[in-house]
Amino acid sequence: MFEYQLKKSTRRKTVAIKVHSHKVTVYAPHFVAKKHIDTWLFDKQEWVAEQLKKQSSIDDTKQYPFKSKKISVFSEMIYLRLEPGQYSKVTSYDEHLLITISPRVKNDFQKYQQLLETYLKEQLIAYIEMRLAYFCTLMGEELPNDLKIGVYKRKWGSCNSKRELTFNLHLIGAPYHAIDYVIVHELAHLKYLNHSKAFWQRVETFFPDYKTSSNWLKQNGMSLQWVF
Ligand SMILES: [Zn+2]
Numbered sequence: 001m002f003e004y005q006l007k008k009s010t011r012r013k014t015v016a017i018k019v020h021s022h023k024v025t026v027y028a029p030h031f032v033a034k035k036h037i038d039t040w041l042f043d044k045q046e047w048v049a050e051q052l053k054k055q056s057s058i059d060d061t062k063q064y065p066f067k068s069k070k071i072s073v074f075s076e077m078i079y080l081r082l083e084p085g086q087y088s089k090v091t092s093y094d095e096h097l098l099i100t101i102s103p104r105v106k107n108d109f110q111k112y113q114q115l116l117e118t119y120l121k122e123q124l125i126a127y128i129e130m131r132l133a134y135f136c137t138l139m140g141e142e143l144p145n146d147l148k149i150g151v152y153k154r155k156w157g158s159c160n161s162k163r164e165l166t167f168n169l170h171l172i173g174a175p176y177h178a179i180d181y182v183i184v185h186e187l188a189h190l191k192y193l194n195h196s197k198a199f200w201q202r203v204e205t206f207f208p209d210y211k212t213s214s215n216w217l218k219q220n221g222m223s224l225q226w227v228f
Helices: 034-042 045-058 108-139 169-173 176-188 197-206 210-224
Strands: 005-009 016-020 023-029 068-073 076-084 089-093 096-101 146-150 157-159 164-168
Touching: 016 045, 023 034, 034 045, 068 169, 089 108, 096 108, 108 146, 108 164, 108 169, 108 176, 108 197, 157 176, 164 169, 164 176, 169 176, 169 210, 176 197, 176 210
Parallel strands: 005 023, 076 096, 146 164
Antiparallel strands: 016 023, 068 076, 089 096, 157 164
16 A cells, blocks of 8 residues: 555545645545545555656656745645646646746746746736726726736835836735735725825725735735745
């Protein structure tokens, strides 16, 4: 038999196996005894061996700065893999992001960064656009004139008198509530281009728990500044 990590939960109703990062995890309802799980797994040995073998054959890459690492996307850990491939592209599946680099590319690392940045930008824009529409309706605001995503050191977002909003790409690693807070904060600036009492009141009206999110960003902000 293979080695595995057992994760039991009271909510789960069925047994499931997951093979990732060369490890096997078995998820089971809390009431199932280990010997029953082992009996069940006995039949799955071949499948598990096959999955593990598949993963190790993917691992035979050497010319890259890393083969895999973890990043946070909307606060979820995503495994990033870098591999040579026919085309340069990003493929997302489950909690993995596979970045393949074509042999025609000269600067692998630059290409990888560019692909990853574009992919994450698309994800963040899609989320922000959806939430902007929601909060604009809620706050009785017209949609902003422009929306930009950039990489900034010192700000999560900004708003100017031309009703143009910007958001920091590093927000992609934050939980949804923190991103929502930044959206409401910038939308509140459409009415008050300052941090006056009236401004904070507007933020609180439409995002009552804003302090939790703003503290989260203060405490975890630095850890979101990876890669770029
Ligand atoms: Zn502000």
